[in-house]
Structures are given as C-alpha cells and as structure tokens.
Amino acid sequence: MVETSYALYLAITIGITIWVARTLSKNGEIFLTECFGHDAQLARSTNHLLVVGFYLVNIGFITLTLSLGAEPHTVPEAIRFLSGKVGLAVVVLGGMHFFNMGAIAHFGRKVNRWLSDQQARMA
Numbered sequence: 001m002v003e004t005s006y007a008l009y010l011a012i013t014i015g016i017t018i019w020v021a022r023t024l025s026k027n028g029e030i031f032l033t034e035c036f037g038h039d040a041q042l043a044r045s046t047n048h049l050l051v052v053g054f055y056l057v058n059i060g061f062i063t064l065t066l067s068l069g070a071e072p073h074t075v076p077e078a079i080r081f082l083s084g085k086v087g088l089a090v091v092v093l094g095g096m097h098f099f100n101m102g103a104i105a106h107f108g109r110k111v112n113r114w115l116s117d118q119q120a121r122m123a
Helices: 001-037 040-065 075-122
Strands: none
Touching: 001 040, 001 075, 040 075
C-alpha cells in the first residue's frame, strides 16, 4: 500500500505540474508579449525561463513533501494520504501561478513605462 500510494502521488502531482506548466506557457505568451511592449522574443525567452523555474520549484516541493506525514497502510489511509498531499501540491501550484502573474504584471508595467519614455524621447 505504501509504495502504491507514493507512486500514485508522484504520478498525479508530476502529471498536474506538467499539464499546468504547458497550459500556462501556451496561454501566457500572449500576456507576456503585451507586458513586454510587444517584444515577442523577450516574451518567449521569459516564458521559457518561467517554465523551467516552475518545474524546478514544484518538482522539488513534490519530492520534499513525499517524506512528510504518516505512511498509509490501509485504503482509507491511502486516500487521505493522496488527497492531502495532492491537495497541498495543487494549492502551491495555484499560489505560484498567482504570484508569477502579479510579478509579471508589475514588471510589465515598468517595462511599458520605460518603453513609453523611450518613445517620447525619440519623438
């Protein structure tokens, strides 16, 4: 039961992490392009760096939390184990997403102001 629970935990959380990273990467590039003054190359590069960081932090968190808590020995314990650990991983994924969106929006506003200032100086 213990090994099965650990394997399911890793499969579920790493699968969710990959799905979320791909979804955010695919749909986030448009947002990043807008934030970075329509600089598509900067947006793609930033998007890739965010995905790499996202994987590193989340997979690190997932593997670190693997050893926390009591090992499940019965089916009900395994269900509680999985729901608690998967739920925590999903909350952390969501929190990271909102943190990243806020940071990018904040940084994007600064870049847009800087670009506007540059354009005003050139005019």
